[in-house]
Amino acid sequence: MPTLDSNFGLIDWIIVGVYMLITVGIGLYVNRYIRDMSDYMVAGRSIKSYLGVATMIGSELGLVTVMYSAQKGFTGGFAAFHIAVIAGVVAFIVGITGFIVVPLRELGVMTIPEFYEKRFSRGVRIIGGLLLAFSGILNMGLFLKAGALFVTGLTGMTDPTSVSIVMTVMLALVLVYTIMGGMVSVVITDYLQFVVLSFGIILTCGIAIFTLGWTPIVETVMTIHGEAGFNPMLDDSGFGPSYIMWMIFTAGLVSCAVWQTSVMRACAAESVEVVRRMYMWSSIGFLVRFMVPQFLGICALVYLFQTPATRSMFFTEAGAPVADATLTLQAMPIFLSQILPTGLIGLIGAGLLAAFMSTHDSYLLCWASVLTHDVVAPATGETLSTRHRLLLSRVFILLIGLFLLVWGLWYDLGQDLWDYMAISGAIYFTGAFALLLTGLYWKRASTVGAYLALITGIGAMAGLGPVNRALGLQAYTAAEIGLATTVLSLGLMVAGSLLFPDKREVHG
Amino acid sequence: MMFWSTLWTVVFVVSMLVFAGVAVMVTIGGIGDIRALFRRMDERHEENGDW
Numbered sequence: 001m002p003t004l005d006s007n008f009g010l011i012d013w014i015i016v017g018v019y020m021l022i023t024v025g026i027g028l029y030v031n032r033y034i035r036d037m038s039d040y041m042v043a044g045r046s047i048k049s050y051l052g053v054a055t056m057i058g059s060e061l062g063l064v065t066v067m068y069s070a071q072k073g074f075t076g077g078f079a080a081f082h083i084a085v086i087a088g089v090v091a092f093i094v095g096i097t098g099f100i101v102v103p104l105r106e107l108g109v110m111t112i113p114e115f116y117e118k119r120f121s122r123g124v125r126i127i128g129g130l131l132l133a134f135s136g137i138l139n140m141g142l143f144l145k146a147g148a149l150f151v152t153g154l155t156g157m158t159d160p161t162s163v164s165i166v167m168t169v170m171l172a173l174v175l176v177y178t179i180m181g182g183m184v185s186v187v188i189t190d191y192l193q194f195v196v197l198s199f200g201i202i203l204t205c206g207i208a209i210f211t212l213g214w215t216p217i218v219e220t221v222m223t224i225h226g227e228a229g230f231n232p233m234l235d236d237s238g239f240g241p242s243y244i245m246w247m248i249f250t251a252g253l254v255s256c257a258v259w260q261t262s263v264m265r266a267c268a269a270e271s272v273e274v275v276r277r278m279y280m281w282s283s284i285g286f287l288v289r290f291m292v293p294q295f296l297g298i299c300a301l302v303y304l305f306q307t308p309a310t311r312s313m314f315f316t317e318a319g320a321p322v323a324d325a326t327l328t329l330q331a332m333p334i335f336l337s338q339i340l341p342t343g344l345i346g347l348i349g350a351g352l353l354a355a356f357m358s359t360h361d362s363y364l365l366c367w368a369s370v371l372t373h374d375v376v377a378p379a380t381g382e383t384l385s386t387r388h389r390l391l392l393s394r395v396f397i398l399l400i401g402l403f404l405l406v407w408g409l410w411y412d413l414g415q416d417l418w419d420y421m422a423i424s425g426a427i428y429f430t431g432a433f434a435l436l437l438t439g440l441y442w443k444r445a446s447t448v449g450a451y452l453a454l455i456t457g458i459g460a461m462a463g464l465g466p467v468n469r470a471l472g473l474q475a476y477t478a479a480e481i482g483l484a485t486t487v488l489s490l491g492l493m494v495a496g497s498l499l500f501p502d503k504r505e506v507h508g
Numbered sequence: 509m510m511f512w513s514t515l516w517t518v519v520f521v522v523s524m525l526v527f528a529g530v531a532v533m534v535t536i537g538g539i540g541d542i543r544a545l546f547r548r549m550d551e552r553h554e555e556n557g558d559w
Contacts, residue, residue, distance in 0.1 A: 050537030051545065053530070078516040085519060187545070191538050198531035202524065218513050230512035281530060288527045295520065 006156030006337035012346025019196075019350035023357060024173050026188050051187060052278040056265045057285030058190030060255070061197060062359025063352045066293040067146040068417035070332035073297025075321055075416065077221045077229025079237045080294045082244060083251050088287025090252030095279030100257040101266040103440045105275050110267050112260055112432060113374035119439040120447045120502075122378050128432070128454055129374030132260060135428030135457075136367045137400055139421055140360075144171065144408035146329065146417060147356045153333025154349050168405065170353065174360045175401050187268075193358045196351040201292045204340065204348055208299040211339050220302040224319060246479035249486060250422045254429045256286060258436060261366045293332065300335035310334070325416060368396035423463035423478045430486045431457030434493040442497075449496030453489040460485040 072080040094101060109115045113132060117125035151157065151166055209217070221229040228237035232244060256262050256279065269275045301321065304310040314322055314331060321328060340348060372393045377384050384392070434453035438445035461467050463478035463485075473481070 049541070050534050051541035053534050054538045057534075078513065081516050081519060084523075088523075188542060191542065194531075194538075195535050198527070198535070202528055202531070205524065214517075218517075222513075227512075230516065281534075284523065284526050284530050287523055291520065291523055 006154065007340060007342050007345050008155040008337055008349065009342045009346075011343055012155075012349060015343070015346035016350045016353060019354060020170075020173055020357075023189050023192065023354060024176060026192070028176075030188060049274050049277045049281070051191060052265060052269055052274060053281045053285070054194040055187040055190040056262065056278055056282040057289065058192075058194035058197070058355075058358055060262065060359075061194075061285065061289040061355060062143075063150055063356035064140075064143045064146045064359055064417070064421075065289050066296075066352060066355065067150055067329055067332070068421065069290045069293035070297030070300065071325070071328050071416055072290075072418055073294030074301045074328050074331045075297075076232075076238050076294075077225040077298060077301070078218075079225075079228065079230055079232040079234075079239055080297075081291055082232040082239065083247050084287045084290035084294060086244070086247050087251045087255060087290055088283045090248065091256040091279055091286040092283035094253070094257045095276050095281075095283060098272070098276055100436050100440060101263065101275055101279065102272050104263060104436075105266050105269060105272055110264070111370055111374055112258075112263055112436070113370060115439065116435060116450065117378065119445070120435070120450045124435075124447055124450045124454070125374055126378055127451065128435070129370050129378075131431065131454055131457065132428045133367045133371045133375065135425055136260065136363065136370070137403060138407075138427070139424040140363045140367075141404060141407040141424070142417060142420065143356070143360060143363075144404050147353075148408070149326065149329050150333045150352065150356070153330040154337050154345070154352075156337060170357065171360070171401055171405065174357045174364065175398060189354070189361065190358050193351065193354040196347065197355055200348045200351045201288075203344070204336070205292060205295060207339055207344075208296060208335075212299055212302055217299060217302050220305055221298060224301065224305060224315075224321070242477070242483060243479045246422070246482050249433075250425070250429075250482070251290065254425070254433065256282075258429050258433050259425065260370065261362050264362075264366055296335065297332050300331040303335050303338065304331055329417060364397045364400055365393075367400055368393045371396045419478045420464065423460055423482055426460035426463065426482045426485060427457055429457070430460050430482065430489045431455070433486065434489040437490070438493050438497065444497050444501060445493065446497040446500055446502040448500035449493040449498075452496040453493035456489040456492050457485060459488065 069080075069083075072083065093099070104112070104115060107115060107118060109118065111129075111132075113125045113129035116128045147170065148164065148166075157166075225237075228234045231237060232239040233241065265278065266275045269278060304314045305319075314327065316322060336348065337345065372384075372389050376392060377389065431454035435445075435450050438449070460482055462471055462473055462476075463481035468474060468476075468478070468481075476484075
């Protein structure tokens, strides 16, 4: 594990500690507003535009996003910016057209599986809910590890035991305020995080450019990556046309209109107009959440390349970045620990750790709610009382938290974190996209087609590093497997619907 | 190469400027929205007799 003397000092630890206490305090305070599942899951559908934008960006601009995007910037150079541009443009188009999110808000559902039952059947809702939760929990399985690597790099801590303890304490804090406050505490802490992090990252980018200089950054990327560091269409950039197509679908459409945590924000909005405004304004956030960390990853690439002490750690003798995914994840926090002064590094660290907690709380709440609301409740004939549903959601949050600790310790990543997340999420969203698209916009979509599409989505697991190697599918990239699964899900949805139409009449 | 490096420079600068503007607006407007959120939830609970 690479180590350099970090600028992170006692003052920074105090800043981080105070920030964490304030965050937990908010979670405990807003618990008084929680009276039913609607309050807990979608904040009583009372969120207005500004707060909606803050919570949308705050939730999606998490530490994990920062880590995997920085890694993409480090390994791909400026060419990685295409992911950010795609994310921003697609979110804006979704805001203008209301594609998927407006009809969902109009239906008044709280989760996507709830839509499955309204449109198809209860069975589809239960299977869809299970797949969604499985995929989502697997997707966040490495969040803790990414957080641990961030803490290590930023603070200069070298003892792995200390890092594990810090991460466990942080997870415990998240569990406390998410279990207590539900969506209300999530949106308030998201807002706080949005404020700290927005201004923090703008300032950090300024310091990075001031330290390295814009022209040297561009020239060094050219030296290391050549033209592939700028042009994402080139295959040797690590991207290429199929990857870009995959990004239009995942980083673009799925992350803002199909992924449950984003859709929950749309469902929590006060009105359809607020949904549209949220997406249009948040589109710049969807862009920046990728671009800024990618840029910091690029700066880390330049800084570590130019620094003799780190060049041999992060680069081969030929001057190419090393292929070690764990090491490339640590590049950005190590870079920040070197260029940010004491005090500011504590503030940025607190903001990013808050981002870590913010993502965790949103995701924990989301998957626990799905398991309660869309799997257990319908499976038991909707006989669960509000009190039991709240209790069950809180138990699921605790269990998912424990899983994260275990999974983060033993899973061998073996690929870029972003690619792991895209493909683990694909287990759910390839099928979900087919159901949403046809269910909302095609009257002939049927229950049999829905089952086929959902089950086909499981095939996306073949894109996960260890599964891919075990199946001998190394010739196919995760992007190609993800795209193939998407097309197959959609095809089977259509074929199943035409061959086995529903007998009941569909309204609306 | 020149095209791509110029494109990414322009995209980066414009994005940061727009984001800075949005950040200021949302920071100020969000305070009012938080107050409204608590007020509405209180009102809803009072209407439902939840207290």
